[in-house]
Amino acid sequence: MKKIMFACLLMGALLVAMAACGRGEESDLVTVRVSEVMRSVFYAPQYVAIELGFFADEGLNIELFTSDGADRVMTALLTGAADIGFSGPEATIYVFNEGRADFAVTFAQVTKRDGSFLIAREPMPDFTWQDLRGAHVLPGRRGGMPFMALEYVTRAHGLTPGDDVDFDTSIAFAAMVGSFISGNGDFVTAFEPVASTLVLEGRGYVVASVGEASGEIPYTAYYALASFIDANPEIIQGFTNAIARAQVWVQENEPAEIARVIRPWFPDADPVILESAIARYLEIDAFSATPFMTEDSFDRLQRVMESAGELTQRAPFDQLVNNTFAENAVVR
Numbered sequence: 001m002k003k004i005m006f007a008c009l010l011m012g013a014l015l016v017a018m019a020a021c022g023r024g025e026e027s028d029l030v031t032v033r034v035s036e037v038m039r040s041v042f043y044a045p046q047y048v049a050i051e052l053g054f055f056a057d058e059g060l061n062i063e064l065f066t067s068d069g070a071d072r073v074m075t076a077l078l079t080g081a082a083d084i085g086f087s088g089p090e091a092t093i094y095v096f097n098e099g100r101a102d103f104a105v106t107f108a109q110v111t112k113r114d115g116s117f118l119i120a121r122e123p124m125p126d127f128t129w130q131d132l133r134g135a136h137v138l139p140g141r142r143g144g145m146p147f148m149a150l151e152y153v154t155r156a157h158g159l160t161p162g163d164d165v166d167f168d169t170s171i172a173f174a175a176m177v178g179s180f181i182s183g184n185g186d187f188v189t190a191f192e193p194v195a196s197t198l199v200l201e202g203r204g205y206v207v208a209s210v211g212e213a214s215g216e217i218p219y220t221a222y223y224a225l226a227s228f229i230d231a232n233p234e235i236i237q238g239f240t241n242a243i244a245r246a247q248v249w250v251q252e253n254e255p256a257e258i259a260r261v262i263r264p265w266f267p268d269a270d271p272v273i274l275e276s277a278i279a280r281y282l283e284i285d286a287f288s289a290t291p292f293m294t295e296d297s298f299d300r301l302q303r304v305m306e307s308a309g310e311l312t313q314r315a316p317f318d319q320l321v322n323n324t325f326a327e328n329a330v331v332r
Contacts, residue, residue: 029061030235034222035076037087038174039066039265041192041277042115043220045287046086047262049246057332058238068174070144077104083228084239086110088145089221089298090305093315104223107325108240108291110247111220113211114149115286116140116189119180119204127207129157132165138176138188142169145219146189146210148308153213155307180204192277193269200273209284217304218297219286229322237325244291244329251289255279291326 032055036043046064049055055062067073070087074095077085085091085104092104124131132154140146147169151161161167171179180188181203189210190198198204211219222239229236250258259274266274281287295317305311 029056029059031061031063032084032235032239033063033065033082034084034086035065035067035073035082037066037070037073037220038068038191040115040194041262041266041274042111042281042286043086044258044262044278044281045110045243045246045250047265048249048258049242051261051264052246052249054242054245055239058242060235060238060242069141071141074104077223077225083235084222084224086222087220089218089223089293089320090143090145090148090301090310092223092320093302093305093311094143096315096320097311097313102225102227103320105226105229105319106218106221106223106293106321107229107236107323108243109218109221109288109293109326110243110291111286112216112218112288112297113284113286114146114209114214114217114219115191115281116146116150116210117192117195117206117280118150118208118210119188119190119195119198120207121186121204123205124207129154129159129208129213131207132159132187134164134166135186136166136168136184138171138180138185139167139169140176140189141173143308143310144173145217146173146191148304148310149210149214149217149219150189151308152304153210156213192280193266193273196273196276196280197269200270200276206280209280211286212284214304215300216297217301218293221293222291233325237328240291240325240329241331244326245331247287247289247291248331250287255282291329292323293321293326295321 070091073085073087074091076082089106096103139150159165177190255275255278258278298317302314
Protein backbone atom coordinates (compact mmCIF):
# COMPACT_ATOMS: atom_id res chain seq x y z
CA MET A 1 0.00 0.00 0.00
CA LYS A 2 2.81 2.40 0.94
CA LYS A 3 4.57 1.53 -2.32
CA ILE A 4 1.41 2.32 -4.28
CA MET A 5 0.95 5.62 -2.42
CA PHE A 6 4.61 6.48 -3.00
CA ALA A 7 4.28 5.65 -6.69
CA CYS A 8 1.17 7.83 -6.94
CA LEU A 9 2.90 10.69 -5.17
CA LEU A 10 5.92 10.32 -7.43
CA MET A 11 3.74 10.29 -10.54
CA GLY A 12 1.85 13.33 -9.30
CA ALA A 13 5.11 15.17 -8.69
CA LEU A 14 6.29 14.32 -12.18
CA LEU A 15 3.04 15.56 -13.71
CA VAL A 16 3.28 18.82 -11.78
CA ALA A 17 6.88 19.23 -12.89
CA MET A 18 5.93 18.55 -16.50
CA ALA A 19 3.09 21.04 -16.32
CA ALA A 20 5.40 23.60 -14.79
CA CYS A 21 7.89 23.05 -17.60
CA GLY A 22 5.10 23.50 -20.14
CA ARG A 23 4.01 26.74 -18.53
CA GLY A 24 7.62 27.86 -18.50
CA GLU A 25 7.94 27.28 -22.24
CA GLU A 26 4.71 29.16 -22.90
CA SER A 27 5.78 31.99 -20.65
CA ASP A 28 8.81 32.49 -22.89
CA LEU A 29 6.39 33.69 -25.57
CA VAL A 30 4.91 37.17 -25.40
CA THR A 31 1.15 37.09 -25.97
CA VAL A 32 -0.15 39.54 -28.55
CA ARG A 33 -3.90 40.04 -28.92
CA VAL A 34 -4.95 40.53 -32.55
CA SER A 35 -8.42 41.54 -33.69
CA GLU A 36 -9.14 40.51 -37.29
CA VAL A 37 -11.92 42.10 -39.33
CA MET A 38 -13.34 38.71 -40.37
CA ARG A 39 -12.27 35.11 -40.96
CA SER A 40 -11.34 34.71 -44.61
CA VAL A 41 -8.96 32.83 -46.89
CA PHE A 42 -8.09 36.35 -48.02
CA TYR A 43 -5.85 36.48 -44.95
CA ALA A 44 -4.00 33.24 -45.70
CA PRO A 45 -0.55 34.66 -44.81
CA GLN A 46 -1.74 35.35 -41.26
CA TYR A 47 -2.90 31.77 -40.68
CA VAL A 48 0.24 30.41 -42.35
CA ALA A 49 2.40 32.45 -39.96
CA ILE A 50 0.53 30.98 -37.00
CA GLU A 51 0.35 27.38 -38.19
CA LEU A 52 3.97 27.12 -39.34
CA GLY A 53 5.27 28.65 -36.13
CA PHE A 54 6.65 31.83 -37.69
CA PHE A 55 5.26 33.95 -34.84
CA ALA A 56 6.54 31.50 -32.25
CA ASP A 57 9.99 31.70 -33.84
CA GLU A 58 9.85 35.42 -33.10
CA GLY A 59 8.89 34.75 -29.48
CA LEU A 60 5.23 35.65 -29.97
CA ASN A 61 2.02 33.85 -29.04
CA ILE A 62 -0.92 35.17 -31.07
CA GLU A 63 -4.37 35.38 -29.50
CA LEU A 64 -6.56 35.94 -32.55
CA PHE A 65 -10.23 36.91 -32.41
CA THR A 66 -12.70 38.07 -35.05
CA SER A 67 -14.52 41.37 -34.65
CA ASP A 68 -16.71 41.40 -37.82
CA GLY A 69 -16.07 44.88 -39.17
CA ALA A 70 -13.22 47.40 -39.31
CA ASP A 71 -15.12 49.71 -36.97
CA ARG A 72 -15.27 46.97 -34.35
CA VAL A 73 -11.60 46.11 -34.85
CA MET A 74 -10.71 49.73 -34.16
CA THR A 75 -13.00 49.78 -31.13
CA ALA A 76 -11.17 46.74 -29.75
CA LEU A 77 -7.87 48.55 -30.24
CA LEU A 78 -8.98 51.85 -28.71
CA THR A 79 -10.55 50.17 -25.68
CA GLY A 80 -7.48 48.04 -24.98
CA ALA A 81 -9.12 44.74 -25.88
CA ALA A 82 -6.56 44.24 -28.67
CA ASP A 83 -2.90 45.12 -29.10
CA ILE A 84 -2.98 44.96 -32.90
CA GLY A 85 -5.81 45.53 -35.34
CA PHE A 86 -6.13 43.84 -38.73
CA SER A 87 -8.52 45.44 -41.21
CA GLY A 88 -8.64 48.02 -43.92
CA PRO A 89 -6.36 50.97 -43.02
CA GLU A 90 -9.24 53.34 -43.72
CA ALA A 91 -10.08 52.83 -40.04
CA THR A 92 -6.80 54.53 -39.09
CA ILE A 93 -7.65 57.52 -41.28
CA TYR A 94 -11.04 57.98 -39.64
CA VAL A 95 -9.47 57.94 -36.16
CA PHE A 96 -6.68 60.33 -37.13
CA ASN A 97 -9.13 62.81 -38.62
CA GLU A 98 -11.17 62.74 -35.42
CA GLY A 99 -8.17 64.36 -33.73
CA ARG A 100 -7.19 61.54 -31.39
CA ALA A 101 -3.74 62.18 -29.93
CA ASP A 102 -2.79 58.48 -29.65
CA PHE A 103 -3.89 57.38 -33.11
CA ALA A 104 -3.40 54.05 -34.89
CA VAL A 105 -0.40 53.57 -37.18
CA THR A 106 -0.12 50.93 -39.92
CA PHE A 107 3.11 48.91 -39.90
CA ALA A 108 2.50 45.91 -42.21
CA GLN A 109 0.35 45.40 -45.29
CA VAL A 110 -1.02 41.95 -46.18
CA THR A 111 -3.38 42.35 -49.15
CA LYS A 112 -3.11 44.80 -52.03
CA ARG A 113 -6.52 44.80 -53.63
CA ASP A 114 -10.15 44.21 -52.75
CA GLY A 115 -10.80 40.56 -52.00
CA SER A 116 -14.54 40.47 -52.64
CA PHE A 117 -16.25 38.95 -55.65
CA LEU A 118 -19.54 39.97 -57.20
CA ILE A 119 -22.04 37.13 -57.01
CA ALA A 120 -25.10 36.87 -59.30
CA ARG A 121 -28.10 34.56 -59.08
CA GLU A 122 -27.61 33.20 -62.60
CA PRO A 123 -24.54 32.52 -64.75
CA MET A 124 -23.44 35.67 -66.59
CA PRO A 125 -20.43 34.66 -68.71
CA ASP A 126 -20.56 37.96 -70.62
CA PHE A 127 -21.00 40.17 -67.55
CA THR A 128 -20.07 43.84 -67.79
CA TRP A 129 -20.40 46.42 -65.03
CA GLN A 130 -23.23 47.98 -67.03
CA ASP A 131 -25.28 44.92 -66.04
CA LEU A 132 -25.61 46.52 -62.60
CA ARG A 133 -27.78 49.27 -64.00
CA GLY A 134 -31.14 49.07 -62.23
CA ALA A 135 -29.95 46.18 -60.01
CA HIS A 136 -30.46 45.71 -56.27
CA VAL A 137 -27.00 45.06 -54.78
CA LEU A 138 -25.94 44.05 -51.26
CA PRO A 139 -22.53 45.81 -50.99
CA GLY A 140 -21.57 45.90 -47.31
CA ARG A 141 -21.39 48.58 -44.63
CA ARG A 142 -21.26 52.20 -45.79
CA GLY A 143 -17.78 53.53 -45.06
CA GLY A 144 -16.20 50.06 -45.12
CA MET A 145 -13.68 49.13 -47.80
CA PRO A 146 -15.86 46.48 -49.56
CA PHE A 147 -18.58 49.08 -50.05
CA MET A 148 -16.22 51.88 -51.10
CA ALA A 149 -14.24 49.72 -53.54
CA LEU A 150 -17.42 48.51 -55.25
CA GLU A 151 -18.78 52.06 -55.40
CA TYR A 152 -15.46 53.23 -56.86
CA VAL A 153 -15.68 50.60 -59.61
CA THR A 154 -19.30 51.35 -60.50
CA ARG A 155 -18.55 55.09 -60.74
CA ALA A 156 -15.53 54.34 -62.93
CA HIS A 157 -17.90 52.55 -65.31
CA GLY A 158 -20.30 55.46 -65.53
CA LEU A 159 -22.87 54.29 -62.97
CA THR A 160 -24.05 56.45 -60.09
CA PRO A 161 -24.92 54.51 -56.91
CA GLY A 162 -28.36 55.50 -55.70
CA ASP A 163 -29.47 56.58 -59.15
CA ASP A 164 -28.33 53.83 -61.53
CA VAL A 165 -27.68 51.12 -58.93
CA ASP A 166 -29.56 50.38 -55.71
CA PHE A 167 -26.91 49.79 -53.03
CA ASP A 168 -28.72 48.30 -50.04
CA THR A 169 -26.66 49.09 -46.92
CA SER A 170 -29.40 48.14 -44.46
CA ILE A 171 -28.02 44.62 -43.98
CA ALA A 172 -25.09 43.91 -41.66
CA PHE A 173 -21.94 42.72 -43.41
CA ALA A 174 -22.01 39.30 -41.72
CA ALA A 175 -25.66 38.78 -42.72
CA MET A 176 -25.42 39.77 -46.41
CA VAL A 177 -24.88 36.33 -47.91
CA GLY A 178 -27.63 34.78 -45.80
CA SER A 179 -29.98 37.54 -46.93
CA PHE A 180 -29.01 36.92 -50.55
CA ILE A 181 -29.62 33.19 -50.21
CA SER A 182 -33.06 33.90 -48.76
CA GLY A 183 -33.97 35.88 -51.88
CA ASN A 184 -32.91 39.46 -51.18
CA GLY A 185 -30.98 41.33 -53.87
CA ASP A 186 -29.87 40.64 -57.43
CA PHE A 187 -26.17 40.67 -56.56
CA VAL A 188 -24.08 40.34 -53.41
CA THR A 189 -20.38 40.74 -52.73
CA ALA A 190 -18.59 37.95 -50.87
CA PHE A 191 -15.07 37.04 -49.83
CA GLU A 192 -13.55 33.57 -49.98
CA PRO A 193 -14.23 30.85 -49.04
CA VAL A 194 -17.88 32.02 -49.05
CA ALA A 195 -17.84 32.87 -52.76
CA SER A 196 -16.60 29.42 -53.78
CA THR A 197 -19.06 27.79 -51.38
CA LEU A 198 -21.98 29.60 -53.04
CA VAL A 199 -20.74 28.44 -56.44
CA LEU A 200 -20.26 24.81 -55.34
CA GLU A 201 -23.75 24.74 -53.79
CA GLY A 202 -25.33 26.29 -56.88
CA ARG A 203 -26.61 29.27 -54.89
CA GLY A 204 -24.71 31.91 -56.82
CA TYR A 205 -22.20 32.58 -59.59
CA VAL A 206 -19.01 34.66 -59.48
CA VAL A 207 -19.24 37.20 -62.30
CA ALA A 208 -16.47 39.67 -61.43
CA SER A 209 -13.59 40.46 -59.09
CA VAL A 210 -13.96 43.86 -57.45
CA GLY A 211 -10.23 43.87 -56.75
CA GLU A 212 -9.26 43.32 -60.37
CA ALA A 213 -11.51 46.19 -61.41
CA SER A 214 -10.49 48.66 -58.69
CA GLY A 215 -6.71 48.24 -58.96
CA GLU A 216 -4.13 48.07 -56.19
CA ILE A 217 -5.17 49.47 -52.82
CA PRO A 218 -3.64 48.79 -49.38
CA TYR A 219 -6.71 46.77 -48.58
CA THR A 220 -5.86 44.94 -45.37
CA ALA A 221 -3.05 45.79 -42.98
CA TYR A 222 -1.90 45.55 -39.37
CA TYR A 223 -1.90 48.61 -37.18
CA ALA A 224 -1.41 49.49 -33.53
CA LEU A 225 -1.65 52.59 -31.40
CA ALA A 226 1.40 54.84 -31.75
CA SER A 227 2.01 54.50 -28.00
CA PHE A 228 2.09 50.68 -28.25
CA ILE A 229 4.51 50.77 -31.16
CA ASP A 230 6.79 53.22 -29.36
CA ALA A 231 6.77 51.10 -26.20
CA ASN A 232 7.12 47.71 -27.94
CA PRO A 233 9.24 48.06 -31.11
CA GLU A 234 10.67 44.55 -30.63
CA ILE A 235 7.17 43.04 -30.65
CA ILE A 236 6.17 44.95 -33.78
CA GLN A 237 9.41 43.97 -35.53
CA GLY A 238 9.02 40.30 -34.62
CA PHE A 239 5.38 40.37 -35.74
CA THR A 240 6.35 41.95 -39.06
CA ASN A 241 9.17 39.42 -39.55
CA ALA A 242 6.67 36.57 -39.17
CA ILE A 243 4.21 38.11 -41.62
CA ALA A 244 6.96 38.83 -44.17
CA ARG A 245 8.11 35.22 -43.92
CA ALA A 246 4.54 33.98 -44.45
CA GLN A 247 4.09 36.25 -47.45
CA VAL A 248 7.16 34.76 -49.10
CA TRP A 249 5.94 31.25 -48.26
CA VAL A 250 2.52 31.88 -49.83
CA GLN A 251 4.14 33.21 -53.01
CA GLU A 252 6.32 30.10 -53.26
CA ASN A 253 3.69 27.41 -52.65
CA GLU A 254 0.78 25.91 -54.54
CA PRO A 255 -2.88 26.46 -53.57
CA ALA A 256 -3.25 22.85 -52.40
CA GLU A 257 -0.36 23.19 -49.94
CA ILE A 258 -1.55 26.57 -48.68
CA ALA A 259 -5.03 25.11 -48.20
CA ARG A 260 -3.59 22.20 -46.22
CA VAL A 261 -1.73 24.51 -43.85
CA ILE A 262 -4.59 26.92 -43.12
CA ARG A 263 -7.26 24.20 -42.91
CA PRO A 264 -7.46 24.32 -39.05
CA TRP A 265 -8.85 27.87 -39.33
CA PHE A 266 -11.62 26.70 -41.65
CA PRO A 267 -12.64 23.33 -40.15
CA ASP A 268 -16.05 23.28 -41.84
CA ALA A 269 -14.80 24.18 -45.31
CA ASP A 270 -14.54 21.60 -48.05
CA PRO A 271 -10.83 21.12 -48.96
CA VAL A 272 -11.76 21.60 -52.62
CA ILE A 273 -13.35 24.94 -51.77
CA LEU A 274 -10.31 26.09 -49.81
CA GLU A 275 -7.98 25.27 -52.67
CA SER A 276 -10.30 26.96 -55.16
CA ALA A 277 -10.54 30.06 -52.97
CA ILE A 278 -6.77 30.40 -52.65
CA ALA A 279 -6.28 29.84 -56.38
CA ARG A 280 -8.80 32.60 -57.07
CA TYR A 281 -6.88 35.05 -54.85
CA LEU A 282 -3.54 34.11 -56.38
CA GLU A 283 -5.06 34.57 -59.83
CA ILE A 284 -6.04 38.19 -59.11
CA ASP A 285 -2.70 38.86 -57.35
CA ALA A 286 -4.42 39.76 -54.07
CA PHE A 287 -1.59 39.02 -51.63
CA SER A 288 1.20 41.53 -50.99
CA ALA A 289 4.65 40.07 -51.54
CA THR A 290 6.09 42.13 -48.66
CA PRO A 291 4.64 44.09 -45.70
CA PHE A 292 5.75 47.42 -47.23
CA MET A 293 3.01 49.94 -48.09
CA THR A 294 3.65 52.44 -50.88
CA GLU A 295 2.58 56.06 -50.68
CA ASP A 296 0.96 55.77 -54.12
CA SER A 297 -1.34 52.98 -52.95
CA PHE A 298 -2.21 54.90 -49.78
CA ASP A 299 -3.07 57.87 -51.99
CA ARG A 300 -5.38 55.69 -54.09
CA LEU A 301 -7.07 54.47 -50.91
CA GLN A 302 -7.88 58.04 -49.99
CA ARG A 303 -9.16 58.75 -53.51
CA VAL A 304 -11.51 55.80 -53.17
CA MET A 305 -12.73 57.15 -49.82
CA GLU A 306 -13.24 60.61 -51.34
CA SER A 307 -15.18 59.12 -54.24
CA ALA A 308 -17.46 57.41 -51.73
CA GLY A 309 -18.04 60.70 -49.90
CA GLU A 310 -16.44 59.31 -46.74
CA LEU A 311 -13.37 61.55 -46.64
CA THR A 312 -13.29 65.33 -46.55
CA GLN A 313 -9.70 65.74 -45.32
CA ARG A 314 -6.73 63.63 -46.36
CA ALA A 315 -4.46 62.14 -43.71
CA PRO A 316 -0.64 62.31 -43.99
CA PHE A 317 1.06 59.13 -45.15
CA ASP A 318 4.22 59.77 -43.12
CA GLN A 319 2.23 59.90 -39.87
CA LEU A 320 -0.18 57.03 -40.45
CA VAL A 321 2.21 54.53 -42.04
CA ASN A 322 5.46 53.33 -40.48
CA ASN A 323 7.39 51.25 -43.02
CA THR A 324 10.47 50.94 -40.80
CA PHE A 325 9.52 47.46 -39.59
CA ALA A 326 8.75 46.26 -43.11
CA GLU A 327 12.06 47.63 -44.35
CA ASN A 328 13.92 45.86 -41.53
CA ALA A 329 11.95 42.61 -41.78
CA VAL A 330 14.14 39.52 -41.60
CA VAL A 331 12.89 36.45 -43.46
CA ARG A 332 14.55 33.30 -42.07
